Amino acid sequence: xxxxxxxxxxxxxxxxxxxxxxxxxxxxxxxxxxxxxxxxxxxxxxxxxxxxxxxxxxxxxxxxxxxxxxxxxxxxxxxxxxxxxxxxxxxxxxxxxxxxxxxxxxxxxxxxxxxxxxxxxxxxxxxxxxxxxxxxxxxxxxxxxxxxxxxxxxxxxxxxxxxxxxxxxxxxxxxxxxxxxxxxxxxxxxxxxxxxxxxxxxxxxxxxxxxxxxxxxxxxxxxxxxxxxxxxxxxxxxxxxxxxxxxxxxxxxxxxxxxxxxxxxxxxxxxxxxxxxxxxxxxxxxxxxxxxxxxxxxxxxxxxxxxxxxxxxxxxxxxxxxxxxxxxxxxxxxxxxxxxxxxx
Numbered sequence: 001x002x003x004x005x006x007x008x009x010x011x012x013x014x015x016x017x018x019x020x021x022x023x024x025x026x027x028x029x030x031x032x033x034x035x036x037x038x039x040x041x042x043x044x045x046x047x048x049x050x051x052x053x054x055x056x057x058x059x060x061x062x063x064x065x066x067x068x069x070x071x072x073x074x075x076x077x078x079x080x081x082x083x084x085x086x087x088x089x090x091x092x093x094x095x096x097x098x099x100x101x102x103x104x105x106x107x108x109x110x111x112x113x114x115x116x117x118x119x120x121x122x123x124x125x126x127x128x129x130x131x132x133x134x135x136x137x138x139x140x141x142x143x144x145x146x147x148x149x150x151x152x153x154x155x156x157x158x159x160x161x162x163x164x165x166x167x168x169x170x171x172x173x174x175x176x177x178x179x180x181x182x183x184x185x186x187x188x189x190x191x192x193x194x195x196x197x198x199x200x201x202x203x204x205x206x207x208x209x210x211x212x213x214x215x216x217x218x219x220x221x222x223x224x225x226x227x228x229x230x231x232x233x234x235x236x237x238x239x240x241x242x243x244x245x246x247x248x249x250x251x252x253x254x255x256x257x258x259x260x261x262x263x264x265x266x267x268x269x270x271x272x273x274x275x276x277x278x279x280x281x282x283x284x285x286x287x288x289x290x291x292x293x294x295x296x297x298x299x300x301x302x303x304x305x306x307x308x309x310x311x312x313x314x315x316x317x318x319x320x321x322x323x324x325x326x327x328x329x330x331x332x333x334x335x336x337x338x339x340x341x342x343x344x
Contacts, residue, residue, distance in 0.1 A: 032203070032204065032207035032208075038286075041286065042196065045063070045192065046192065048188075049185075049188055049189065049192075053183070053185075056183060056184035056185055056187070056188040057183070057184035057187070057188075058296070058300060059184070059188050060184055060187045060188045060190075060191040060192075060256050061253065061256070061257075061296065062292055062293050062296050062297070063188075063191045063192060063195045063289075064191055064195065064249050064252050064253045064256070065249075065253075065273075065276070065292045065296065066195070066276075066288055066289035066290075066291075066292035066293060067195040067198050067199065067245075067249050067288070067289070068086075068090055068246055068249040068250075068273060068288070068292075069273055069276045069277050069280070069287075069288025069289070069291060069292050070198075070199065070202055070245075070285065070288035070289060071086070071198075071202070071242045071243075071245040071246040071249065071288075072086050072242070072246075072273055072274070072277055072288065073277055073282060073283065073284075073285065073287060073288045074202060074205070074206070074238055074241070074242045074245075075238055075239055075242045076277065076282055077277070077282035077283030077284065077287070078206055078211060078214045078215060078218060078238070078283060079214045079217060079218055079234075079235055079238050079239075080217065080218035080221075081130060081131070081138060081235060081238075081239060082135045082138050082139050082142075083130070083138065083139075083142040083270070084139050084142050084143040084146065084267070084270050084271070084274070085141075085142035085143050085144070085145045085146025085147070085267075085270055086142070086146075086242075086246060086270050086273060087146055087264065087265055087266060087267070087269035087270040087273065088122065088126075088142075088145050088146040088149045088150075088265060088270075089119040089122055089123055089242075089243040089244075089246040089247050089250070090119075090246045090247065090249055090250035090253075090264055090265075090269065091149060091150075091153065091250055091262075091264040091265030091269075092115070092118050092119045092122050092149070092247055092250065092265075093115035093116070093118065093119045093246065093247025093248055093249065093250030093251040093254075094115070094250035094251060094253060094254040094260045094264045095153065095160060095166065095250075095254075095260055095264075096111070096114050096115040096118045096119075096247070096251060097111035097112065097114065097115045097169075097250070097251035097252075097254045097255055098166045098169045098254045098259075098260035099159070099166070100114060101169045101170055101171055101254075101255070101258075102166065102168050102169055102170075106169075106170050106171045106172040107172050108171055108172065108174050108190070108255050109174070109175075111171075111251050111255060112194065112248050112251050112252065112255075114251075115247040115248055115250060115251030116244045116245070116247050116248050116251075117244075118247060119243045119244050119246060119247020119248075119250070120240050120241075120243055120244035120247065122243060122247075123239055123240045123241075123242065123243020123244060123246075124236065124239075124240040124243075126141075126142075126145050126239070126243070127235070127236040127239040127240055127243075128236065129141050129145075130142060130145075130235075130239060131232055131235040131236055131239065142270075143267065143270075146265065146266075146267060146270055147267065149265050150262065150265040150266055150267070153262055153265055154262060160260075160262065161260070161262075162262065163262055165259055165260060165261040165262060166254075166259065166260035166261075167259060169254060169255075169258040169259055169260065170258065171255050171258060174186065174190055178190070180255075180256070180258065184256075187256040190252075190255075190256070191252060191256060194248070194252055195252075198245050198248060198249070199289075201245070202245065202285065203285060205238075205241070206285060210234070210237075210238075213229050213234055214234060214238055216229065217229070217231055217234060217235065250264055272295070275291075275295060275314075275318055276288065276291035276292045276294075276295045277291055277328075278291070278318065278321070278322065278328060279291035279294050279295055279317070279318065279321055279328055279329060280292070280294065280328045280329055280330060281327050281328025281329060281330035281331045282328065284327075284328070284330045284331070286330060287328055287329075287330050290328075290329050290330055291328060291329065294329060295314070298313070298314060298317060299314065302314065
């Protein structure tokens with residue numbers, strides 16, 4: 001292109017024309033600037049420590065499972081990889097941190113890093129199978145991997161404790177100063193800090209060119225190679241990162257509860273996780289956190305009212321969300337907010 005033509009194409013006038021026609025918007029990356037609602041969300045989460053001091057144990061578990069749902073959203077909502085065995089990496093992380101503590105090394109931060117490494121290795125090895133084939137193939141492969149790890153943990157009861165779980169998990173004080181207590185104070189603050197760091201990593205990923213390429217793969221896998229994107233490599237990368245973060249979530253739960261149950265690897269854990277993500281809204285980053293909070297609070301409340309039939313009402317809630325609030329809770333709130341702005 002001649003230099004004069006290049007200058008004209010890059011002039012302010014040309015840029016304004018491109019912006020008005022939508023051409024500039026097509027190549028603009030998503031903004032990673034923090035919005036007021038995001039800041040308010042995390043301030044509210046931190047305020048739970050002071051407002052609901054008797055619910056900190058439940059609160060820490062909501063944070064952990066919510067972040068676990070966000071890791072599933074990275075591969076499902078952004079990359080389009082359907083999974084029914086994501087609990088496999090959650091369980092790998094939980095058993096890694098738990099076994100380290102049982103064998104005399106209960107340093108929490110090191111346990112998180114070790115869990116991330118083990119889960120990342122498992123995710124990387126599994127990714128070569130998962131990224132191949134269609135959605136149905138991926139469902140079967142992820143489900144099979146999860147079931148195999150569950151049965152392996154069940155058979156290796158001399159290591160994992162089997163159906164009785166891994167007990168004797170004794171954690172050291174965090175940074176040598178803050179010990180875990182029965183009221184969940186330390187566990188809540190510790191979970192909040194770790195979850196926030198993980199969320200920052202996930203947020204940076206989805207607002208980067210890498211995250212934009214994942215959206216492109218989700219929308220049209222066949223066209224992305226035409227612009228030089230290595231689809232298989234990108235999917236393996238995000239699957240490995242998601243597995244590593246899920247492993248950290250599993251280790252965090254094991255450290256806070258000081259127990260590892262075999263259900264951390266179960267299909268039920270993966271199914272509940274998918275329900276939480278659908279409730280909150282896929283592809284929205286905060287959907288996993290909101291969906292986990294809604295699901296676990298409803299579960300706690302409904303099981304207190306009726307310990308036998310509480311799942312009926314959870315199912316009814318899920319059906320209502322799917323039928324009347326497409327896009328989950330966040331999708332419905334977004335539509336209400338848009339309608340409110342139009343009305344004004």
